[in-house]
Ligand SMILES: Nc1ncnc2c1ncn2[C@@H]1O[C@H](COP(=O)(O)OP(=O)(O)O)[C@@H](O)[C@H]1O
């Protein structure tokens with residue numbers, strides 16, 4: 001469970017301070033599937049990074065599963081990221097020199113999981129994304145969709161309770177994107193808390209709840225099914241079906 | 242920890258050429274230090290062995306006080322000469338096995354139409370003991386009163402060969418400084434010290450030499466002590482005895498093998514260190530190479546560093562990865578350089594078979610430790626830079 005209270009993230013670059021997050025108070029229940037939308041620069045990625053304990057709020061409090069994480073030391077945050085949180089990025093962020101399998105093993109290497117266990121869990125995670133037969137392939141030998149599925153296997157191999165995805169289908173065509181989204185849906189169905197940043201209404205539609213950010217604030221909260229409202233909230237003015 | 246090392250090695254293998262070049266940088270440095278130190282150390286031990294072949298229980302006494310006053314004999318008053326009688330007095334001291342009077346001259350030695358300019362040593366029978374000489378043919382200068390100079394000569398093997406070829410020189414005559422001397426013996430080969438042929442010499446009775454070269458004074462008295470541990474004690478006794486005999490003046494210089502070896506050993510050690518230091522400069526260049534490569538690697542792998550942090554890696558682990566990479570590069574260079582250096586030393590040894598090149602085991606250990614330390618030092622800045630990256634910024638750097 002996520003509880004944000006008056007969370008600010010302010011960048012100071014000499015002159016005017018930039019408020020990437022400007023007082024966000026939000027509660028995301030365990031097992032929810034939330035989409036975050038909003039125009040470019042509205043603070044979506046910043047919010048995701050704060051949720052993922054990769055960035056610290058400038059002000060406000062963030063409680064993850066009841067624990068105030070704003071007070072935690074660096075190492076404790078790393079521990080949280082390693083065991084409780086999974087990240088999926090638009091650009092995959094696979095390590096080019098490593099095989100799919102080694103990429104999936106990577107978090108376990110740094111968390112001290114013994115080798116045999118690593119092998120086993122990496123194989124299971126690759127199996128779950130349907131890429132066990134590609135485990136020896138390097139990222140360059142995989143398609144975009146396959147790369148993102150390897151990244152999902154890596155993000156879930158430690159069985160985190162929270163999965164954060166920043167435009168996971170942004171670089172994919174619709175078929176590959178759909179495959180990735182199906183995987184995320186499946187993970188959600190298995191009980192993971194899923195937060196997905198997206199520009200794509202089709203992606204957002206799958207979420208139980210959509211947060212629309214504007215200038216670092218939550219401008220609207222919608223149900224995933226309220227796509228028409230979503231379109232209006234985004235100001236695209238595209239007629240609904 | 243082992244897993245991080247593996248991860249680091251994989252990263253290095255991803256840039257084979259670049260890694261190989263930085264390994265090479267360190268290898269050249271270590272090889273240079275190894276080779277130069279081996280040559281220095283080998284030369285030192287070689288020369289020491291040459292000197293110690295006479296034994297460390299030998300004490301030399303020369304006329305004149307060089308240690309304190311610099312130039313001998315310039316001090317006013319009468320200086321007493323070093324004489325055969327002095328040698329006889331020293332021979333009576335306790336723990337002294339022999340005290341051999343030595344004079345030295347340079348002369349042309351002629352026989353059967355051939356001639357050769359060599360050093361002529363005036364010695365007593367005791368010289369055999371001092372120089373550990375062995376006689377190959379005939380006999381050495383006979384024992385007896387050293388003041389009686391018989392007209393005889395003993396030849397070193399080189400001189401004997403040069404003058405008489407394959408013929409036996411025994412019983413034949415040589416002419417030295419106008420005198421006719423009968424050859425009574427030829428010594429066994431002694432070899433060379435620092436290029437000086439110990440076998441290209443002639444030995445004559447000390448009184449004969451003093452007469453031939455018109456000398457009033459000995460060149461040296463060599464005292465052989467019964468045991469090495471008594472050298473200090475005997476040196477004092479010699480000093481007292483000679484000071485008393487020379488009217489209260491210390492107008493002579495006593496040199497022990499130990500003192501000589503120490504001075505010489507120190508000089509050689511400084512040479513070795515200087516030469517090794519020159520090699521160390523190339524090691525420094527190699528270290529800068531690693532620093533540069535690792536600095537570039539951190540820049541290139543910034544998104545990867547962000548990713549590792551997102552996956553739960555601690556700052557310390559990021560530091561460990563980059564330090565490990567630097568150390569692995571340097572250590573590989575250390576091993577390669579050591580092997581290359583020892584190989585080169587072998588090759589040098591084939592060229593100069595006499596030179597025993599030495600790389601003592603503690604040097605090998607030190608070379609490897611130094612290369613690892615060099616890697617650690619070179620890795621610190623890049624690793625700290627990597628750890629200091631903000632993970633969000635790092636991820637964005639793609
Ligand atoms: N490191 C930074 N320094 C200064 N401003 C930043 C930095 N990171 C993000 N911002 C600003 O914060 C705002 C939100 O950024 P971001 O969360 O990346 O937006 P989004 O993901 O919605 O496009 C933007 O105005 C951006 O320019």
Ligand SMILES: [Mg+2]
Pocket residue numbers: 044045046
């Ligand atoms: Mg963004």
